[in-house]
Amino acid sequence: MLEGIKENYYELVHYLQENSRLGGVMGILHWDQEVIMPVGASESRAQQLGTLAGILHEKSSSPEMGKLLDKLSQADESEFSSFEWCNIREARREFDMATQVPKALVTELAELSSRAHLVWVKARSENKFSDFAPVLKRLVDLKIKWAGYVFPDLEPYDANIDLYERGTTQKDITPIFEKLKAELIPLIKAIEESGYKPDAGFLSGHFPLEKQEALGRKISEDMGFMFDQGRMDVSVHPFCGGSHPTDVRITTRYRTDNFVESLYAVIHETGHGLYEQGRMQEGRDLPVSEALTMAIHESQSLFWERMIGQGKQFCAYYLPLIAETFPQNFEGVQPERFYEAVNVSGPSLIRVEADEVTYPMHVILRYELEKGLFDGSINVEHLPGIWNAKMKEYLGVEPPTDTLGVLQDTHWSGGAFGYFPSYTLGAVYASQFYQALIRAKPDMEKQIEMGNFAPVRKWLGSQIHQHGRLLSVPALVKQVTGENLNPDSFLVYLKNKYRQIYRLN
Numbered sequence: 001m002l003e004g005i006k007e008n009y010y011e012l013v014h015y016l017q018e019n020s021r022l023g024g025v026m027g028i029l030h031w032d033q034e035v036i037m038p039v040g041a042s043e044s045r046a047q048q049l050g051t052l053a054g055i056l057h058e059k060s061s062s063p064e065m066g067k068l069l070d071k072l073s074q075a076d077e078s079e080f081s082s083f084e085w086c087n088i089r090e091a092r093r094e095f096d097m098a099t100q101v102p103k104a105l106v107t108e109l110a111e112l113s114s115r116a117h118l119v120w121v122k123a124r125s126e127n128k129f130s131d132f133a134p135v136l137k138r139l140v141d142l143k144i145k146w147a148g149y150v151f152p153d154l155e156p157y158d159a160n161i162d163l164y165e166r167g168t169t170q171k172d173i174t175p176i177f178e179k180l181k182a183e184l185i186p187l188i189k190a191i192e193e194s195g196y197k198p199d200a201g202f203l204s205g206h207f208p209l210e211k212q213e214a215l216g217r218k219i220s221e222d223m224g225f226m227f228d229q230g231r232m233d234v235s236v237h238p239f240c241g242g243s244h245p246t247d248v249r250i251t252t253r254y255r256t257d258n259f260v261e262s263l264y265a266v267i268h269e270t271g272h273g274l275y276e277q278g279r280m281q282e283g284r285d286l287p288v289s290e291a292l293t294m295a296i297h298e299s300q301s302l303f304w305e306r307m308i309g310q311g312k313q314f315c316a317y318y319l320p321l322i323a324e325t326f327p328q329n330f331e332g333v334q335p336e337r338f339y340e341a342v343n344v345s346g347p348s349l350i351r352v353e354a355d356e357v358t359y360p361m362h363v364i365l366r367y368e369l370e371k372g373l374f375d376g377s378i379n380v381e382h383l384p385g386i387w388n389a390k391m392k393e394y395l396g397v398e399p400p401t402d403t404l405g406v407l408q409d410t411h412w413s414g415g416a417f418g419y420f421p422s423y424t425l426g427a428v429y430a431s432q433f434y435q436a437l438i439r440a441k442p443d444m445e446k447q448i449e450m451g452n453f454a455p456v457r458k459w460l461g462s463q464i465h466q467h468g469r470l471l472s473v474p475a476l477v478k479q480v481t482g483e484n485l486n487p488d489s490f491l492v493y494l495k496n497k498y499r500q501i502y503r504l505n
Contacts, residue, residue, distance in 0.1 A: 005075045009084060012068050013286065015059065016091060020285040022056050024243030031242060031249045034235045046114075061098035069095055083288055086469055090287035101149045109142050113415045120413035129384050129402040132413075137380040139415050140373050157374035160418035164294040165425065167472060170371065173421050176428065176487050177364045183491050185394060187498065188358055191345050192396065194502040198340035205329045207259040215259070215325050216252060216266035219318065223304065224457040225250070225270045226277055238265040240272035240301075245284050248276045259326065260342060267309040271301035274457060278465035289468040294419065296473060298426025299433060300460065306356050306427070307434040307493075308456065313449035315339040340501050347395035349404045356427065357494055361394040363424040366409070370417050429477065431490040433464070436481045 026049060033045050059065070072088050080088065116135045123132035147159030154162065158169040217232060225232075230248035242249040250269040254262045275297060280289045291297045308314050316335040323330035330338075345355045351362035369386065372378030378386060387406040392398045399405030411419050437444055437459055447455055463480045477485060498504070 005072065005079055008068055008071050009080065009088070012065075012072065012091060013087065015065060015068070016087060016287060017285040019056060019059055020287075022052060022059070024247075026052050026056070027241050027243045028247075028249075034237075034239065034241075035233045035249075035251060057098055060094050065091070065095055066099070082470055083283065086288040087283070087286050090469060094287075097150050101146055105142065105145060105149070109139075109146065109415060112139060112142065113413070116413045116415070117410070120407070120410065124403050124407040127401045127403045127407070129406055132407065133380050133383075136383075136412055139412065140380070140417070143415055143417055144374065155374075157371055157418065160370075160374070161421065162418070164419050164422050165473070166293055167474070168293075168295075168421075168425070172485065173367065173425070176485065177360075177367060177421075177424070179487050180360050180424070180491070181364055181394070184357065184360060184494070187495060188345075188347060188361070188395065190504050191357065191498060191502050192347065194504060196503040198344050198501060199337060200341035200344050202329045202333055202337075203260055203341050204257060205326070206256055207326055207329075209254045209256060211325050212254055212259045212262050215322065216263055218321070219263070220250075220266055220270045220273075222451060223267070223270050223274065223453050225273050229277055230273055232266070238269050240269045240276065242276065245276050245279045245289075248273045264305055264309060264342075268301045268305040271304035272297060274304070274460070275300040275465050278457070278461040280466045280468050283468075287469060292467075292469055292471075292476065293473055294422035295425035295429060296464070296476070298422055299429035300464070302427050302430040303433055303460070307430055308448060308453075310339075310343055310356070311445075311448065312336075312339050313445050315342065317449055317451045343497070343501055345498060345502075347397045349391070349397055349399050350408060357498055358395060360424045360427065363420050365390045365394060366420040370420070374417070425485070428485060428487050428490045431493045432477065432481045432483070432486060433460075434493075435489045436463075 029045065029049055029052070033042075033049075037045060069088070069092050073092070077085075112135065116132075116139060119135050120132050123129060143160055144156040147154065147156040151159035151162060155170070161168060161170070161173070217227075220232060221227065225248075229246045230242070230250065233249065233251050234253060235251035236253065238250075238252045240248065240250045250266070250273045252262045252265040252269065275291055279291075283289045312335070315338045319330070319333070319335050319338050322338075323333065343355070345357045347358055348354050351359070351366075354362055365387070368390070369378060369383060372386075373380065373383075384402050384406045388398050391405065411417075437456065441447075441455060441459065444455065447453075464476065467476060471479065474484060477483070
C-alpha cells in the first residue's frame with residue numbers, strides 16, 4: 001500500500017512540476033508584453049496566453065488529476081511529510097476550484113473581464129462612470145455566483161477575499177480596519193494642520209535617466225537582489241514577475257523631474273524579488289515553495305520600501321551617493337532634511353500616489369464599497385457619490401471627476417474583488433515583522449546605517465521566505481512575531497514617526 005501511494009505522489013509531483021513550468025512560460029510572456037513586446041502583437045499575445053491558460057486549466061482539472069488526488073486523500077497522515085501533504089493540499093484546492101464552477105460561468109467571466117477592461121479604459125478617459133456601471137454590476141453578480149460554487153460555506157465577499165488572503169474573512173479584517181480608521185483620521189488631520197512642513201523642494205529638478213538607473217541598480221544589488229538570477233527593466237506600472245526563483249524580473253518607471261518615485265519603486269519591487277529569489281531550495285517547481293498570500297508578499301516589499309528605505313538610517317547611508325549622483329540638487333542637504341522630504345505626508349486623490357499614513361484610508365474605502373456591493377447594501381449606480389463622500393470624510397479631499405475618483409483603479413474591471421485589503425494587511429504585517437527583527441537583533445539599525453543589509457535579508461529568508469506554504473498565515477505570523485495580526489505596532493510606528501516629523505505633541 002505504502003509503495004503504491006508513494007508512486008501516486010510522484011505522479012502528482014510530475015503533473016505539478018509541468019504546470020509550474022507552463023505557468024513560468026506564461027510569466028515570461030506577460031513580462032515581455034509589459035516591457036518589450038511590439039504594440040502590434042497584442043492580439044496574437046492575448047491568443048497565446050489564452051491557449052496556454054486553457055492547457056493549464058485542462059491539466060489542473062483533468063480526470064487523471066482527480067483520481068490521483070482521491071487516492072492520495074485516503075492515505076494515513078504518517079505516510080507523507082508536511083512538505084508532501086502541502087503539495088497534495090494545494091493541488092486539491094486548485095482542482096476543486098477548477099472543477100466546481102460550470103464551464104459556461106468560467107467562460108462568461110473570462111470574456112466579460114476582457115471586455116470590461118476596455119470599457120473601463122474608455123469610461124475612465126471620458127469620465128463616464130455610467131458607461132462602466134452595467135458591466136461592473138454584471139461582474140459582481142457573476143462573482144457572487146462563482147463564490148456559491150467554489151466556497152458555498154462562505155459569504156460571497158469572503159470567498160473572493162480567500163483568493164488573495166486564504167483563510168482571512170471580513171470578521172478578521174473589519175475590526176483591524178475600524179481601528180486604523182479611528183486612529184489615522186485624527187493623525188491625518190493633525191498633520192494637515194501642523195505649522196511645520198518639511199522642505200522637499202530639492203527633490204524636484206532634472207534627473208538624467210541613466211543616472212537614476214545606475215542608482216537604482218546599485219541599491220537593488222546592495223539589498224541583495226541577484227542580477228545573475230534576475231533583471232530590472234522599465235514598464236508603465238512597476239511590477240515583479242518572471243518564471244522561477246532563478247529568473248525574477250522587476251521593473252520601475254522613470255521621470256526626469258522626479259527620481260524618488262523610480263527609486264522607491266525599485267526598492268519596493270526588489271522586496272518582492274528577494275522573496276522570490278529567497279524561496280526554499282527544494283521543490284522550487286512545486287506549490288509548497290510558493291509565496292504564501294498577497295499580503296505576505298506585500299509585507300516584504302513594504303518592509304524594504306517603508307521600514308528600511310524611508311527610515312533615518314537608510315537615508316543617512318545613501319545621502320552621500322545620491323548627492324554625488326545629483327550634485328546640483330543635494331548641495332548642503334543634511335540627512336535629517338532628506339529623511340523628512342521622502343516622508344512628506346498629505347491627502348491625495350490617487351491611491352498609488354498616497355504616502356504610508358494616508359494609503360490605508362484609500363484601501364479601507366474600497367473595502368467598505370466592495371462589502372456593500374456584495375451584501376447588496378450599495379447599488380453600483382450610487383458608487384460615485386458614496387466614494388466622494390467617504391473621500392471627504394476620511395481624507396478631507398473630494399474628487400472633482402470620476403476619473404480621479406471611482407474610476408481610477410483597474411482591479412474591478414478584471415473582477416479582482418477582495419484584492420485591495422492585501423495592501424494594508426501587508427503594511428500591518430511589515431511593521432510587526434520589523435519590530436520582531438529589532439527585538440531579535442537590537443543592533444540591526446546600526447547595520448543598516450553602515451549599508452550592511454545582509455543580516456536583514458538572511459533574517460527575512462529564514463523567518464518567512466523559506467517556509468513557502470508550509471504554514472498558514474496566522475501560524476507564520478505567530479511564529480515570527482509572537483502575536484496574531486495586530487494593527488498596534490503599525491499605529492505606534494506611524495504615530496511616533498510622523499509626530500516627530502511634523503512636530504506634533
